[in-house]
Amino acid sequence: MSKMRIDKLLSNMGYGSRKEIKNFIKECLVAINDVIIDDPGFTVQPDKDVITFRNEKVSYKEYIYIMMNKPKGVICATYDPSERTVVDLLPHHIKSRKVFPAGRLDKDTEGLLLITNDGELSHKLLSPKKHVFKKYYAEVLGFIDEDDASLFSEGILLDDGYKTMPATLEIISSGNISKVYISIREGKYHQIKRMFEAIDSKVIYLKRLSIGKLKLDENLKEGEWRELNEEEIKLLKSIE
Numbered sequence: 001m002s003k004m005r006i007d008k009l010l011s012n013m014g015y016g017s018r019k020e021i022k023n024f025i026k027e028c029l030v031a032i033n034d035v036i037i038d039d040p041g042f043t044v045q046p047d048k049d050v051i052t053f054r055n056e057k058v059s060y061k062e063y064i065y066i067m068m069n070k071p072k073g074v075i076c077a078t079y080d081p082s083e084r085t086v087v088d089l090l091p092h093h094i095k096s097r098k099v100f101p102a103g104r105l106d107k108d109t110e111g112l113l114l115i116t117n118d119g120e121l122s123h124k125l126l127s128p129k130k131h132v133f134k135k136y137y138a139e140v141l142g143f144i145d146e147d148d149a150s151l152f153s154e155g156i157l158l159d160d161g162y163k164t165m166p167a168t169l170e171i172i173s174s175g176n177i178s179k180v181y182i183s184i185r186e187g188k189y190h191q192i193k194r195m196f197e198a199i200d201s202k203v204i205y206l207k208r209l210s211i212g213k214l215k216l217d218e219n220l221k222e223g224e225w226r227e228l229n230e231e232e233i234k235l236l237k238s239i240e
């Protein structure tokens with residue numbers, strides 16, 4: 001981990017603004033390796049130095065992993081001049097860690113979104129070669145039956161001539177509106193919507209439930225988020 005200014009580190013961790021941290025340092029509240037410091041520009045090695053704030057140890061993690069229950073109406077981007085982004089829903093001290101959404105859900109799609117600053121892990125999760133299944137709940141127009149499930153299991157030819165990888169369709173109920181679970185391992189543009197269009201149906205509601213073994217925390221309401229726990233981070237990192 002590279003060296004970092006102590007005021008930046010504490011501010012990134014949500015202890016206050018850079019100005020507030022400066023004042024805390026003046027008030028002798030910050031120590032490095034048991035020595036109280038007076039310089040906000042003091043640089044530390046976060047993985048080696050013992051940092052304390054108000055006598056409590058600060059453990060700095062280089063990477064941050066956030067699970068969000070993405071609501072409808074926000075886009076998966078870090079910044080947009082006219083639209084609200086998922087990163088806009090996060091507080092400043094998380095945004096300042098240069099986080100980005102790992103993958104995209106459409107503006108009208110809800111559900112599990114991972115937001116992180118770990119580029120390597122994000123790359124792994126998104127690579128079709130890694131075969132990480134993403135499971136969605138969908139409501140679609142028209143009667144869906146096992147023949148459709150078997151078409152999906154062979155891969156579907158999309159409007160641009162691309163044949164998707166095999167996908168798993170589990171039918172919950174069939175009718176004028178059918179309810180299904182669908183698992184795919186790629187992330188082509190509007191993939192699920194286009195897969196259903198290819199069988200003359202239409203997605204009217206879409207929510208992502210899981211990414212590999214990582215499941216959406218059902219306690220998170222739309223727009224809510226939390227950091228992943230150690231167990232969940234391990235699950236993601238176990239993807240080979």
Ligand code: URA
Pocket residue numbers: 104105106107109189190191192193194206
């Ligand atoms: N497929 C879609 O069509 N939209 C999404 O948001 C995700 C997968």
